[in-house]
Amino acid sequence: MTVAAPVSPPAVADPSGRRVVVTVVAIQVACCLGFFSVMAHLVAHLRHDLGLMAGTAGLILGARTGLQFALLLPVGALTDRIGARRTGAIACVLRAAGFALLGAAEGVGALLFAAVVLAVGGALYNPAAQSLLAGVGPAHQAKGFAAYVTAQHAATVAGPPVGLALISLEPGFALLTGAAAAMWAISGGLFLLLPRTGRRAGPVPGVLSGVRAVLADRRFLLFALMTAPTTLLANHIMTAVPLLGFAPAAATLCFSVLAAIAAAAQPFVAAGRRGERPWVLRAGLLCAAGAFFVLAPLDGTELAPLMVAAVLNGVANGLIQPSIFQRTTRHAPPERFGSYYGVLAFCAGMFSFAGEMLVGRLFDLGSAGATAALVGVGAFALVSAFGTRGP
Numbered sequence: 001m002t003v004a005a006p007v008s009p010p011a012v013a014d015p016s017g018r019r020v021v022v023t024v025v026a027i028q029v030a031c032c033l034g035f036f037s038v039m040a041h042l043v044a045h046l047r048h049d050l051g052l053m054a055g056t057a058g059l060i061l062g063a064r065t066g067l068q069f070a071l072l073l074p075v076g077a078l079t080d081r082i083g084a085r086r087t088g089a090i091a092c093v094l095r096a097a098g099f100a101l102l103g104a105a106e107g108v109g110a111l112l113f114a115a116v117v118l119a120v121g122g123a124l125y126n127p128a129a130q131s132l133l134a135g136v137g138p139a140h141q142a143k144g145f146a147a148y149v150t151a152q153h154a155a156t157v158a159g160p161p162v163g164l165a166l167i168s169l170e171p172g173f174a175l176l177t178g179a180a181a182a183m184w185a186i187s188g189g190l191f192l193l194l195p196r197t198g199r200r201a202g203p204v205p206g207v208l209s210g211v212r213a214v215l216a217d218r219r220f221l222l223f224a225l226m227t228a229p230t231t232l233l234a235n236h237i238m239t240a241v242p243l244l245g246f247a248p249a250a251a252t253l254c255f256s257v258l259a260a261i262a263a264a265a266q267p268f269v270a271a272g273r274r275g276e277r278p279w280v281l282r283a284g285l286l287c288a289a290g291a292f293f294v295l296a297p298l299d300g301t302e303l304a305p306l307m308v309a310a311v312l313n314g315v316a317n318g319l320i321q322p323s324i325f326q327r328t329t330r331h332a333p334p335e336r337f338g339s340y341y342g343v344l345a346f347c348a349g350m351f352s353f354a355g356e357m358l359v360g361r362l363f364d365l366g367s368a369g370a371t372a373a374l375v376g377v378g379a380f381a382l383v384s385a386f387g388t389r390g391p
Contacts, residue, residue: 016195017136017137017140018140019194019195020132020133020135020136020140020144020194020195021133021136021140021143021144021147023190023191023193023194024129024132024133024144024148024194025144025147025148025151026190027088027092027129027187027190027191028129028148028151028152028155029151029154029155030183030184030186030187030190031092031095031125031183031184031187032151032152032154032155032156032159033155033158033159033162033183034095034099034159034179034180034181034182034183034184035095035155035159035180036155036156036158036159036160036163037159037160037162037163037166037176037179037180038099038102038163038176038177038180039159040159040160040163040164041160041163041164041167041173041176042061042102043057043061045173046060046111049172049173050106050111052108056108059112060108060111060112060115061115062353063112063115063116063119064115064116064118064119064122065119065353066353067115067116067119067120067123068118068119068120068122068123068349069123069345069346069349069350069352069353070346070349070350071119071120071123072123072126072127072342072345072346072349073211073342073343073346074211074342075087075123075124075127075338075342076127076211076338076339076340076341076342076343076345076346077208077211077336077338077339077342078124078338079124079127079128079131079338079341079342080131080335080336080337080338080339084127084128084129084131084132084135084338085128085132085191085192085194085196086191087124087127087128087131087338088124088125088128088129088132088187088188088191089188089189089191089192090121090124090188091121091122091123091124091125091128091188092121092125092184092185092187092188092191093121093184093185093188094117094118094120094121094124095117095118095121095122095125095181095184096121096181096182096184096185096188097117097121097181098114098115098117098118098121099114099118099177099178099180099181099184100177100178100181101113101114101117102114102115102118102177103173103174103175103176103177103178103181104174121184126341126345127338127341127342127345128191128338129148130145130148130325130337130341131337131338131341132194133145133148133325134325134328134329134332134334134337134341135334135337141326141329142269142322142326143267145322145325145326146266146267146269146322147266149262149263149266149317149321149322150262150263150266153258153259153260153262153263153317154259154263156255156259157255157256157259160252163176166179211339211342211343213336213339214336214339214340214342214343215343217340219331219389220328220331220332220340220343221343222389223327223331223344223388223389224343224344224347224348225347226383226384226387226388226389227281227324227344227347227348227384227388228347228348228350228351228384229348229351229352229355229377229380229381229383229384230285230288230320230321230324230348230384231345231348231349231351231352232348232351232352232355232356232377232380233285233288233292233313233316233320233377233380233381234288234313234316234317234320234321235352235356236292236352236355236356236359236377237254237258237291237292237295237309237310237313238255239356239359239360240292240295240359240370240373240374241254241255241295241306243363243370244295244298244299244300244370245299245300245301246298246300246306247300250303250306253307253310254306254307254309254310255310257307257310257311257314258310258311258313258314258317259314260314261310261311261314261315261318262314262315262317262318263318264314264318265314265315265317265318265319266318266322268318269318269319269322269323269326274323276323276326276327276330278388278389280319280323281319281320281323281324281327281388282385282386282388283319284315284316284317284318284319284320284323285316285320285381285382285384285385285388286381286382286385287312287313287315287316287319288312288313288316288320288378288381289378289379289381289382289385290312290378291309291310291312291313291316291378292309292374292375292377292378292381293374293375293378294308294309294312295309295374296370296371296374296375296378297371299367316381324344328340328341328344355377355380358373359373359376359377362376
């Protein structure tokens with residue numbers, strides 16, 4: 001994020017490794033563009049087109065997010081069991097079906113069902129894609145993951161305007177979700193075009209045994225717990241900036257700068273596998289802390305400090321994500337990478353889900369609550385920076 005079971009990655013460069021990287025990055029572009037083009041306009045559709053109350057819309061969004069995070073624990077091990085190539089194809093089929101259902105749904109029950117299908121597909125996708133990247137060998141691994149994350153950043157910026165262009169045409173939101181479904185369906189076909197790999201010798205690891213093996217690895221488990229705030233640190237700025245009162249143009253500029261800086265930092269981390277060095281992750285976490293401390297006193301009018309926060313958060317994203325990936329691939333046995341990723345992502349996802357709920361309540365208390373929320377998020381980054389050790 002390669003059929004029946006992953007194999008130990010080769011020690012030298014090979015054409016198949018390059019092919020895997022190119023294909024996975026192409027899949028990432030299509031999937032993320034489809035996802036962000038819909039998600040940028042989903043709340044408006046639920047509120048204005050369907051007339052749902054804010055609490056009902058929040059329930060639908062929260063059901064997808066919470067279930068997807070919860071499923072990451074077993075799904076990572078399932079990826080080891082059935083193979084990353086097959087898991088990725090299933091993920092894309094489910095996501096395509098979920099977006100198609102979302103475009104056709106009008107009642108709360110149908111919307112919740114679509115959210116569940118989207119959640120299952122999303123939980124399957126990332127472990128599959130990253131397991132494939134982890135298996136290509138050192139010659140392609142670091143640069144491949146850098147390109148993978150860069151594709152996500154580009155889609156984060158490009159998705160909303162693409163969605164706006166599609167939703168302005170007839171039949172509106174249904175056309176947008178149909179286009180997203182098509183992108184995910186094409187991506188599922190790309191997964192199946194990836195080269196098959198030889199079957200790993202020995203028994204295929206089971207789902208429960210894979211999770212138990214990771215939970216028994218105390219060094220990695222501590223690493224997963226200490227880096228749990230990273231998903232909240234990466235995502236919360238996109239919630240905080242609009243809530244602070246910044247105009248859409250300023251918010252868009254902030255997110256574009258953030259994505260560009262993050263993409264520019266990727267080659268630095270990829271070169272020489274710098275992400276394996278503890279100081280890289282620590283520096284990223286300190287930059288994330290700084291970004292939220294800069295945001296905390298803002299009231300929606302100060303553009304210059306907002307750009308400073310965007311640069312700091314961009315550097316943080318550019319350092320943190322590839323560092324965690326490289327350190328996990330170095331530590332995890334090749335046949336259990338999915339299990340290790342699943343535990344890591346589960347911890348980060350559940351922390352982000354709980355953190356977003358708490359921070360949202362603090363924002364509802366007014367400017368003092370918003371300041372306290374952002375300072376608190378920055379404090380989480382500091383604790384992680386000084387508490388992170390191995391693996």
